[in-house]
Amino acid sequence: MPIVVQKYGGTSVGTPERIQNVARRVLETHNAGSSLVVVVSAMSGVTDSLIKLARQVSGRPTDRELDVLLATGEQTTIALTAMAINAMGGKAISLTGAQAGIITDGIHTKAKIANVSPRQIRKHLSDGCICIVAGFQGQTLQGQITTLGRGGSDLTAIAIAAGLKAQNCEIYTDVDGVYTCDPRIVPNARKIEVIAYDEMLEMASSGSKVMQSRSVEFAKKFKVPFEVRSSFNTNRGTIVKEETPGLENVVVRGVSIERGQAKVTITNVPDKPGAASRIFTALAEAGVIIDVIVQNISTSGSTDISFTMNRDELEKMGQALDSVVKEIGAGKIVKQDGIAKLSVVGIGMRSHSGVAARLFEALGKGGVNIQMISTSEIKIAVIIEEAKIVEAANLAHEAFNLSQA
Amino acid sequence: MPIVVQKYGGTSVGTPERIQNVARRVLETHNAGSSLVVVVSAMSGVTDSLIKLARQVSGRPTDRELDVLLATGEQTTIALTAMAINAMGGKAISLTGAQAGIITDGIHTKAKIANVSPRQIRKHLSDGCICIVAGFQGQTLQGQITTLGRGGSDLTAIAIAAGLKAQNCEIYTDVDGVYTCDPRIVPNARKIEVIAYDEMLEMASSGSKVMQSRSVEFAKKFKVPFEVRSSFNTNRGTIVKEETPGLENVVVRGVSIERGQAKVTITNVPDKPGAASRIFTALAEAGVIIDVIVQNISTSGSTDISFTMNRDELEKMGQALDSVVKEIGAGKIVKQDGIAKLSVVGIGMRSHSGVAARLFEALGKGGVNIQMISTSEIKIAVIIEEAKIVEAANLAHEAFNLSQA
Numbered sequence: 001m002p003i004v005v006q007k008y009g010g011t012s013v014g015t016p017e018r019i020q021n022v023a024r025r026v027l028e029t030h031n032a033g034s035s036l037v038v039v040v041s042a043m044s045g046v047t048d049s050l051i052k053l054a055r056q057v058s059g060r061p062t063d064r065e066l067d068v069l070l071a072t073g074e075q076t077t078i079a080l081t082a083m084a085i086n087a088m089g090g091k092a093i094s095l096t097g098a099q100a101g102i103i104t105d106g107i108h109t110k111a112k113i114a115n116v117s118p119r120q121i122r123k124h125l126s127d128g129c130i131c132i133v134a135g136f137q138g139q140t141l142q143g144q145i146t147t148l149g150r151g152g153s154d155l156t157a158i159a160i161a162a163g164l165k166a167q168n169c170e171i172y173t174d175v176d177g178v179y180t181c182d183p184r185i186v187p188n189a190r191k192i193e194v195i196a197y198d199e200m201l202e203m204a205s206s207g208s209k210v211m212q213s214r215s216v217e218f219a220k221k222f223k224v225p226f227e228v229r230s231s232f233n234t235n236r237g238t239i240v241k242e243e244t245p246g247l248e249n250v251v252v253r254g255v256s257i258e259r260g261q262a263k264v265t266i267t268n269v270p271d272k273p274g275a276a277s278r279i280f281t282a283l284a285e286a287g288v289i290i291d292v293i294v295q296n297i298s299t300s301g302s303t304d305i306s307f308t309m310n311r312d313e314l315e316k317m318g319q320a321l322d323s324v325v326k327e328i329g330a331g332k333i334v335k336q337d338g339i340a341k342l343s344v345v346g347i348g349m350r351s352h353s354g355v356a357a358r359l360f361e362a363l364g365k366g367g368v369n370i371q372m373i374s375t376s377e378i379k380i381a382v383i384i385e386e387a388k389i390v391e392a393a394n395l396a397h398e399a400f401n402l403s404q405a
Numbered sequence: 406m407p408i409v410v411q412k413y414g415g416t417s418v419g420t421p422e423r424i425q426n427v428a429r430r431v432l433e434t435h436n437a438g439s440s441l442v443v444v445v446s447a448m449s450g451v452t453d454s455l456i457k458l459a460r461q462v463s464g465r466p467t468d469r470e471l472d473v474l475l476a477t478g479e480q481t482t483i484a485l486t487a488m489a490i491n492a493m494g495g496k497a498i499s500l501t502g503a504q505a506g507i508i509t510d511g512i513h514t515k516a517k518i519a520n521v522s523p524r525q526i527r528k529h530l531s532d533g534c535i536c537i538v539a540g541f542q543g544q545t546l547q548g549q550i551t552t553l554g555r556g557g558s559d560l561t562a563i564a565i566a567a568g569l570k571a572q573n574c575e576i577y578t579d580v581d582g583v584y585t586c587d588p589r590i591v592p593n594a595r596k597i598e599v600i601a602y603d604e605m606l607e608m609a610s611s612g613s614k615v616m617q618s619r620s621v622e623f624a625k626k627f628k629v630p631f632e633v634r635s636s637f638n639t640n641r642g643t644i645v646k647e648e649t650p651g652l653e654n655v656v657v658r659g660v661s662i663e664r665g666q667a668k669v670t671i672t673n674v675p676d677k678p679g680a681a682s683r684i685f686t687a688l689a690e691a692g693v694i695i696d697v698i699v700q701n702i703s704t705s706g707s708t709d710i711s712f713t714m715n716r717d718e719l720e721k722m723g724q725a726l727d728s729v730v731k732e733i734g735a736g737k738i739v740k741q742d743g744i745a746k747l748s749v750v751g752i753g754m755r756s757h758s759g760v761a762a763r764l765f766e767a768l769g770k771g772g773v774n775i776q777m778i779s780t781s782e783i784k785i786a787v788i789i790e791e792a793k794i795v796e797a798a799n800l801a802h803e804a805f806n807l808s809q810a
Contacts, residue, residue: 075476075480081462083462084463094469096473120548
């Protein structure tokens with residue numbers, strides 16, 4: 001019998017009624033003739049309530065204990081989901097991360113999966129049971145409870161699919177799949193049927209937050225194809241898988257945008273070894289996450305360095321750089337808010353030229369001014385004024401004919 | 406260093422503030438120079454909420470899944486308690502029942518502790534840590550999560566105290582200890598300093614529900630002395646331990662009452678072997694719990710059999726006995742509501758005579774009519790009209806001078 005792994009996120013199991021809805025879907029798949037492993041998250045809101053509770057007893061809760069606390073969220077969902085399936089005449093068994101054989105390192109609150117030993121799962125599947133597994137959690141070899149950090153339940157599903165060599169891995173969320181662009185911004189955006197891991201990664205890092213990058217990276221590493229689909233309808237979703245020659249025929253797979261950015265320019269940075277290093281080391285130590293970096297060739301012994309980041313990080317950036325800028329003898333820090341990033345992504349770019357030109361032309365004709373440009377092998381990103389992002393997204397989407405399959 | 410096991414019930418850890426209060430107490434004991442294991446229950450109300458959630462997804466939740474669900478209650482408390490202690494500068498580690506080495510049989514929702522292997526606890530104690538252990542739960546040898554049923558957290562504490570050969574085991578509740586009678590009924594009731602296991606068992610089975618009988622029986626079996634005390638003050642409580650000659654000098658330790666009882670009489674039961682057996686087998690199969698049973702000597706070939714039970718069981722009793730009474734050729738079922746039981750308890754009774762006489766005399770002088778009498782080696786129980794129970798309790802309390810130490 002083929003093995004199918006399904007994962008349902010917090011919104012999909014957010015109420016007792018939704019859990020019963022998931023139970024019905026699970027039973028349908030099972031009755032259609034599959035061995036089923038179902039990974040569930042904590043009911044939406046539960047994790048936040050637990051963190052709030054922790055803050056009421058401790059200003060800075062111990063990471064180890066935070067994991068013990070948060071793990072109860074998914075444990076609650078697995079029990080309820082199994083009960084719901086059993087009440088509908090199915091045969092389900094719940095398993096915590098530990099019981100399911102998710103072995104992690106000991107870095108509490110952001111543990112990495114070291115190994116999956118799905119002995120228990122295999123046993124229950126061969127007994128004809130549906131296994132309901134707690135996402136987001138595991139245990140160390142010493143039996144300590146750990147959690148995997150953001151997007152951890154997706155990771156659990158993909159790791160189990162890899163461990164069991166499952167035929168299908170289905171990630172159910174509150175969206176239909178991955179779109180050529182956010183349909184709220186580009187009305188004629190189209191659902192993508194198949195996308196390569198690397199494209200999905202670039203889309204994710206460019207703002208299309210259907211899944212955390214680490215889960216996609218994990219799937220890529222272990223060659224686990226998966227499908228992103230909605231738990232609220234029965235539409236096919238988007239399949240994420242290894243590159244194939246067919247996939248490369250499409251030059252641009254999608255347009256991804258990220259709002260709420262800020263641009264910072266350090267003027268007159270002396271053109272000496274180590275200056276840029278000082279700046280970005282200070283930012284890293286302060287925990288400021290930098291996105292695009294641009295530095296032009298120096299002609300006068302000094303140069304300007306620009307970079308972008310989330311707008312919320314501006315203050316931390318200022319604190320980190322004020323003294324550094326003086327020490328290295330640079331000019332001043334110029335901050336610009338109200339910035340956004342637009343990226344066009346596609347593995348076909350590797351073998352097609354003229355993509356950048358087509359993008360720039362479309363934006364130029366539309367009167368969108370490009371402030372910064374950054375490229376990778378399969379992506380072209382531009383930094384523009386945030387007020388123009390909707391217009392720009394529609395222009396780019398049209399320039400590459402993305403509304404047509 | 407002496408090992409102390411403390412247990413805090415649901416009310417004692419019912420809010421974040423109360424958890425912090427427990428954390429302070431725990432730290433005081435630890436700083437006074439003890440190795441500490443703290444057993445905690447689910448925050449009051451949490452278990453009921455979880456059961457309510459279960460009922461929303463399933464009419465009859467699977468026992469196995471109910472255990473997985475309910476176990477999250479104590480897991481939440483251990484994490485919060487450990488965090489609170491750590492926030493106050495202590496060094497605490499939480500352990501689930503499974504991690505603490507509580508091994509049980511596989512009877513879900515009412516598992517029996519088969520074994521305690523406190524290897525993890527010993528290791529953490531020797532590291533100078535305070536161990537916070539989830540009460541009420543354990544795991545089978547196959548790694549299934551189980552719960553111990555009502556009063557399970559007391560059981561966990563006593564089992565761990567036995568396993569560690571702890572110097573002290575302190576059961577913290579919302580009462581000060583065990584009293585000579587319920588102070589709400591007998592205003593000059595006095596706290597008992599020391600009580601024997603058997604007395605505690607008779608008091609518990611007679612309505613003084615400070616602890617479940619099974620926990621006391623477990624403590625008796627493994628010779629674990631323990632102290633019942635309040636988590637809301639620092640008063641000494643009541644020590645429960647093995648009998649000593651000194652303990653026997655007191656004839657009556659306390660008076661216990663149980664309201665809400667009902668009396669049933671089956672008239673004209675044929676005086677043949679098997680008749681009583683038919684009646685009580687039918688009641689047992691229907692799950693009706695019978696308390697006192699009285700049958701007089703037969704002089705006419707048939708006899709009356711009377712028994713008492715909780716008032717709420719009357720209907721179930723009727724359903725169970727209607728046909729049986731006809732089959733064995735007995736008369737009719739006479740039900741009487743508004744009944745209560747009063748018991749005087751004391752191991753000293755074994756070597757003192759005249760206790761029954763003194764009790765009956767006191768009740769008789771007070772105009773309290775005795776409907777049934779039942780005795781054990783260390784208890785005399787009488788069934789009386791419920792309306793007279795407060796008067797009767799005060800009369801008995803006075804007759805045995807219980808307000809004086």
